[in-house]
Amino acid sequence: MTDILLETQGLKKYFNSPAGEVKAVDGVDLIIRQGQSFGLVGESGCGKSTLIRTILRLLEPTEGKVFFKGRDINSYRKNELLKLRKEMAMVFQDPHLSLNPRMTVFDTISRPLKIHGLARKKQELLVQIVELLHTMGMQAEHMVRFPHELSGGQKQRIGVARALAVEPDIIFLDEPTSALDVSVQTKILKLLEKARQERNLTFFFISHDINMIRVVADVMGVMYLGKIVEIGPKELLLSDPLHPYTQGLFQAVPEPDPDKIIQEVQLEGEVPSPINPPPGCNFNPRCPFVWDLCKEVEPMLKELEDERRVACHKY
Amino acid sequence: MGKSGYVVRRLLRTIPIVIGVTLVTFLILHFTPGDPVRIMLGPYATQENIAILKEQYGLDHPLHIQYITWLGNILQGEFGTSIRYNRPVLELVQDRVGITLMLTLSGLFISVTLGSVLGIFAALRQNSWLDYLCTFQAMFWISIPGFWLAIIFLYIFGLQLRWVPIGGLTGFSSVILPALVIGLQEEAWFARPMRAEMLGVLNEGYISAARAKGVKYIRVVGIHALRNVMIPMITMLALRLPWVIAGSVVVEVVFAWGGMGSLLVNSVLARDFPVVQGILLIIAITVVLANLLADLVYSLIDPRIRVEGGKK
Amino acid sequence: MEEIILKIEDLKVAFDTEEGDVEALDGVELEVKKGTFHGLIGETGCGKSVTGKTVLRLLDNNARIKGGRIHYGNIDLLKLTEKQMEKQIRGNEIAMIFQDPGSSLNPLFTIKYQIEEAVSMYSNLPRNKWNQAILEALQRVKLPDAANLMHRYPHQLSGGMKQRVMIAMMLACQPQLLIADEPTTALDVSIQAQFIKVLRDLKENLNLTVLYITHDLAVISELCDYVSVMYAGRIAENLTTRDLFKNPQHPYTDKLVHSVLGVTTTLEALEEIPGSVPRLINPPAGCRFHPRCQEAIAICSKEAPPLQELAPNHTVACHRR
Amino acid sequence: AGDDSEVRIAVQVEPSKLNPITYQDTETGFVLGSICDPLITVDEDGSFSPNNAIIERFSVEEDGTVITFVIRRGIKFHNGDPLTAHDVKFTYESFMDENLGSPHHRYYTGIEDIELVGDYILRLTLEETDVTFLTLARIRGHVLPKNYIEEVGWDGYERHPIGSGPYKFVEHVPGSRIVLEKFDDYWGQEPSIDRVEFRFYPELSTAIMALRTGAVDFMPEMPADEFMDLEATPGSGLAFGTYQKMEDHRICFNKREDSIFNDARIRQAVAYAIDVNELIALTRGEMAVPARGRVPSFHPAFAEEANAYELNLEKARQLLEEAGYPDGFETEIFAPAGYRERIQEVQQIQVQLAKIGIKAEVVTVEWGTYLDVTADGEAPMFRERWSAGVPEPIGFVESWHSQSSWNPIFGVYNNPKVDELIDEIRRTIDDNERWKLYHQVQEIAMDDVADYPLYWPLVGDVYNENLHIPEELWDPFKIPIYYINHWSFK
Amino acid sequence: MNTAVNIENIEKEIKELKQKRTSQLFLTWLRFKRNRLSMVGLSFVLVIIFIAIFAPLLTPYDPYDTNPFRRLENPSREHLLGTDELGRDLLTRLLYGSRIALQVGILIVLFEGFIGITLGLLAGYLGRWVDEIIMRLVDILRSFPVIILAMAIAGIMGQGLYNVVIAIGLVGWTTYARMVRGKILSIKESEFVEAAFSIGESTPSVILRYILPNVLPTAVIMICIMMPTALIASATLSFLGVGVQPPLPCWGSIAAAGRDYITRAPWISTSAGFFIMFTVLGFNFIGDGLRDAFDPTSKRN
């Protein structure tokens, strides 16, 4: 068993909105180990993005702790935060929106290098950037381009290169391919995996596309309405989902197999609003196995064998 | 959040603005050099005369006392008494507000109808000569100073062609030119956004969806698109109001209409504090209220506002 | 042989833009059989939506239909006047659901009003029966509490509900053919699953013909009988859904199918199509796929391959087949 | 006008309050002129005359301290009340009442006593001999209805003023017009025109267009430029008339200690450098008489010997050199904004002064600010105008008196000799003696260049040629607009 | 592909980078150029700038040289547009007037632009009460008609060129502030700013490198769009008698002064008004073109 790289304890992030308090992340306990590729799935609005933004301290948590390499990241003072930024990096969902339209590729990638003092002289910068571009399957000529002069896939590769530039320990990937076409998606995923192997990186993927998480993750988590409902090694989770939500979700995924027998949908209704989540288990209004306890008591994330954990009163 | 909540919040937001407006109004006139009493009495005034009148009008008190007194009076509907006319400001305004209202409303009417029609046609016939003509004429009218346009119109249609009477409010035909000046100058502010909004709305999914249903194009434009375009147009209407009023000031001066505008200009020049303050305040509050009204009106048109408690 | 309800022949559409002409469609050919679900797939920008909109003649102002025929039954839609399209075809015969459920409903009108527009035009019911018809339309797509729901405004519905309202509205027109342009792309998996179920039910109960535009092969496999694969404004391959997964002939189809997550479940096995989708302003000569094709030969860069029939219900445009 | 019984008169400024005791502006005077009757009038030759006036006759006692008025009988106010000596007394008292805030208040402070000798005879007693009293305090012609004012109050009066004049007030539509109507019981010449409408045209060009299109019939005091232009336009359908206005135009200097113009040589230099003829050509064309003293040249008090400072740049430069400014200096010359002619002249003066090295920047400021800065000594030079009554021209010279309240307004002038002479003027009953004193004052002040007189304007009225205005009204002491009851349509 | 990095080649490419950067502007220029109206506008403005620079060479007269004996003359060989009410050559004054107009216009937009952009930046970036205060102030000022408030302000400070600038600017800045704030709010929330923070950029650096460059085009366009408003407002103030002082040859005051002579010398007002219209139209066309050129998404499609 490898070292724990990242751990969250009861992490919460609430937003104020005119309609009330949005409980976007509502008590998340997670453990990410060194070298893992962790994948978190969940439906739109369940708080995935907010979770990783809070872990990265791009948002201040409302409650709870995040330990990175054993140290509480809230104990980092403003000037130390820079260290943290070198160790954690992020790749964003929309390659187009996450690049400054007024910076060339060169500028975009050179910023992290400069900020963290990884290259000072122009020559050093050039060498490193070209190397990064080559890793990403791009050429030096791309350095002079502005984002709008690149294709979507190329932009996302720049986004990845920017994240890789600081040689971080962990990279958070917020649906890194959902804005891309299938054929391009493959390329990015492969490049990411290659980089992970070569640099011994830890990945934290989030996506609503179970098929993607299935392909890239070792360990998989399922999130529902601000909470993790189930977590465990990918194979086990896929073959034997425990939480009723996980089961329903996996069932709902259409399969590109014309021979598959089409099953009846089990997940009725929609994700409730995070402003007034149902009492007890969040999932109880949609759960086919609901009993009274579920409507009153919130299930904790229980540790099962094989590193699996699930938050359901059934277990 | 109910709709009444929205209305209340919107009303509350108006209060600091109204207070700010009164403060600005009050201060501006008080920092203005030139003693109102002296102007009133003219160059022949003696010191005693000045002192007596100052006391009479409370102009000898410290500024903040004057402000509070003034504000207190305003709240009671007392806008003070004109120094020059020796009549209540409100009465003076009442006498003239009709004229200004007629001018601004008829001007607005022309600009909104003309602007909307041109804007819609330009959008429907995008990139046609009509579209370019619409853009060009809109630019043309806003590139002309209002006073100049007024003078030229008067010169051509009044003096040379003698189509309309010159000066004063003497009947329907005398309203045409002044209203036209305001209308043309403002029309651009409706035509161009109307065109842009219309183009935007026509590209919306629900327009295609309505057409896919087989709804006639006229109906799609007239009902589905127009209603959506109305929301920004109402905002624009409120937004342009101060400009229309400013335009009507100039127009009133040129066309010798004795509305609030010319009263204001004369009073500014004569430092008739109470009148200027009163009118400035009335105009500013009208604008604030117009904005409020616009917001409320489109909360009626736009169902989204009722629930979300704010604009999208 | 099944009846062909829609037949597109050699359809060419271009857009005038500031940068030049975009040849969005360059000889699209496909046939939709009555009572089937016909999928249209391809990467972003390949012309799927343009094809759909051309059928209804709802293209943007800067579009030019440069040639081709669209046979609907025995009418050539491209020959009709705008009036005739409005009166006879749109809604009446062919209806269309657009990609984004949020923007396809007019935010300022109630659901009822928007469905009523359709009901009033196409059903021969007296006015007092309209409400009933609206209710039925909503219930047909399994919307709960339809009586209440129809008085709501679009923003008061969730994405999935809006999408179902859209179908209800289009079905209320009682069209023969429904064009659905990526109706599920914006939806979550669980909602998408519910939506697909609704469609499937409709297919069974109403004998609906649907031209289903998507880039999600999984959805195709669950819903469609036939598929057309598009690449850069042309049809690469017309085939059955089964063949798509089991027997793709065009190199592009092959790559596409195997680059789809889910079809392929390991990263190593995922196929990668080198290069990127060409821009349609100056598309490559010959076969538009040839710069990315590993099987390309000399002729591919010179001549555009015509669609040739390989088997019944299977045509492909490739020099190598 | 299409309707013969109505005359429409264009005025540029709207009368603010139709109150005879507080008004300042000419326009209010125009309106009140038809509503009220003058107490005393002045004849063509400039002497007091009871013709057309409320006073039938008046007499001044030997030492000049007692003045007796005999009021004409049979005069009625518009409300039917007879006009009596009580009303005249009331009017005088109103002027004297500080609380009513008449700007002319100070002219009446010399009144010791007002005595009603009968219903129609009134006796004023002055504290000391003041020959100028009658000129300065002739109630600007308007006798107020005592009973009416006591009944409706001053506010009420201002809303609906009445008098004994040929026309009665009908309505004031603020910002638009004032309408008067023929008063049937008028004692004097019966009006031939039934209605008079004063229309307000703040914009001169609009007013002129209105005149040209016949929308209005009469425009008093048309600016010279426009007057001459219209006059030269053939077929305009307009008629023209002029008269000299008792108004002097001058350049004033801030003569306070700290000012550069404290030095008389510099003022003289400026006087030599200014070419009055150019100024007249610029703004008035034919319509002005160059001023060489402070009193109109037709008046016996006019000082022929006073230095007129003909244009002489040599001399001007020499004076500057003597004063220690051989290369000139920089200064400012002020004019009130909106007063076109003054601004134009000031610009021309700027050009003229530049020739002797004085760089005068033109500053135009708002009327209100203008009054402040000129009175507070912040304007080194400024372009003023002053009108005063006749026959006694005291108004033109009195501001030179160091104790006069006008003195600071014109930049402070302090010359004991002049003070003495002006005091003497008031006490001197003999006309010829007094004229001589006037001569002396003017000679001294002109030598000093207390201020520099420019010209006397000729004022032109423009009217519809269908309107008949009797010849004799074109007189500085009559002025047609005060005699609308003598007008008629052809 | 060889992975060995050839520094020289890359440096060459960096040079290209600089060329490309200018070609960015060049692209914008191309888009701008395609718009016929904006080219017309540009030529109008260039003509005015040319006139402003070379005014003394274009006319033999002095704009201040009065001649009381040759006033209000009709256009003639000698005086192409005749003379004004002081006998000055009208054309000369109008030509020199372009200097004043440009000066006033530029000063106004710079002044109001500076205040507006600064306050807009502050409001947008700092948010909370700073935003609240600034935006309420904007609301308050916008409730007053500009001309009327400017008239009052010009009254306070006395007239003159700089006071006109301040008077108009004190209200005019609100437009910039609103625009800039709106823009910042959207940029602030954008993913690339978040990305910048995620790589460790400091707040000042984010403002400087990420926010400002993206606001700048908006600001530039704003300035071009506001120029006409500034010119017209200053002319209107002159008309109302509280503008630039005579004898400065300002178009607004020439038109205002000339209106008294409209029946006799209509060309005074007409030609001054024409100069204003010409310039304003030019700037309007340019502003319109720029808006399209800078923002390729808003192009007429």
Ligand SMILES: Nc1ncnc2c1ncn2[C@@H]1O[C@H](COP(=O)(O)OP(=O)(O)OP(=O)(O)O)[C@@H](O)[C@H]1O
């Ligand atoms: N700044 C914010 N203010 C208020 N509410 C917010 C804010 N950011 C996110 N939320 C709300 O928090 C909830 C979780 O949002 P989040 O973006 O984390 O979801 P997500 O799982 O990433 O969804 P998606 O798959 O759509 O990206 C949503 O309901 C969202 O509306």
Ligand SMILES: Nc1ncnc2c1ncn2[C@@H]1O[C@H](COP(=O)(O)OP(=O)(O)OP(=O)(O)O)[C@@H](O)[C@H]1O
């Ligand atoms: N109005 C237009 N003007 C110019 N080009 C257009 C226009 N509409 C579509 N295009 C171009 O036509 C091509 C086909 O567009 P289309 O919308 O049909 O793609 P699509 O296959 O539906 O893609 P997506 O999967 O992203 O919806 C694209 O390259 C697009 O850029």
Ligand SMILES: [Mg+2]
């Ligand atoms: Mg997200």
Ligand SMILES: [Mg+2]
């Ligand atoms: Mg599409």
